[in-house]
Amino acid sequence: MPAPSPTELFLALGSVVKRLRHSPLPGADQGHALLAGAQPAPRHIAALLQIATDGPIGMSELAERLHVSLATASQVVTELADWGLIERTGDEADRRRTLVSVAAEHRPLTRAIIDQRLRPLQRTLRRLEPDEAAALLRGLVVLAEELGAVKTAAAKEFSR
Numbered sequence: 001m002p003a004p005s006p007t008e009l010f011l012a013l014g015s016v017v018k019r020l021r022h023s024p025l026p027g028a029d030q031g032h033a034l035l036a037g038a039q040p041a042p043r044h045i046a047a048l049l050q051i052a053t054d055g056p057i058g059m060s061e062l063a064e065r066l067h068v069s070l071a072t073a074s075q076v077v078t079e080l081a082d083w084g085l086i087e088r089t090g091d092e093a094d095r096r097r098t099l100v101s102v103a104a105e106h107r108p109l110t111r112a113i114i115d116q117r118l119r120p121l122q123r124t125l126r127r128l129e130p131d132e133a134a135a136l137l138r139g140l141v142v143l144a145e146e147l148g149a150v151k152t153a154a155a156k157e158f159s160r
Helices: 006-021 042-054 059-066 070-082 104-117 119-127 130-158
Strands: 086-090 098-102
Touching: 042 059, 042 070, 042 098, 042 104, 059 070, 059 098, 070 086, 070 098, 098 104, 104 119
Parallel strands: none
Antiparallel strands: 086 098
């Protein structure tokens, strides 16, 4: 089988991104509190999903899993807390550590978001052989790095 062309990759990624962007979050049609006055960005959804699947979770661990700085994770958590979606608690074992978890009243919503956003990914990974799944993930990581490099190069060129 010949290697896919950059155009084929571009079109396939565009199709995936389009489907992700245009699938409304669960509860949107019911005016759920998540969407009432809140404009969740992908970083909010990613953090909420991480907290929902692994919470309660410490801030440093959350930042590490999201591949962002502690300051960025803290900002996202503050916004989620302001919207009432998550709760912060002190760690009984280490009082310096803050744990975050999904607020009880929003657990059904986060479960629905997990079902909508993560279940298709789980089914995709199940359909692939382990080496194919690893190659898919590796390819996406490399693509993200390259897109980041292009963005950095463009910013440097623009600042001249």
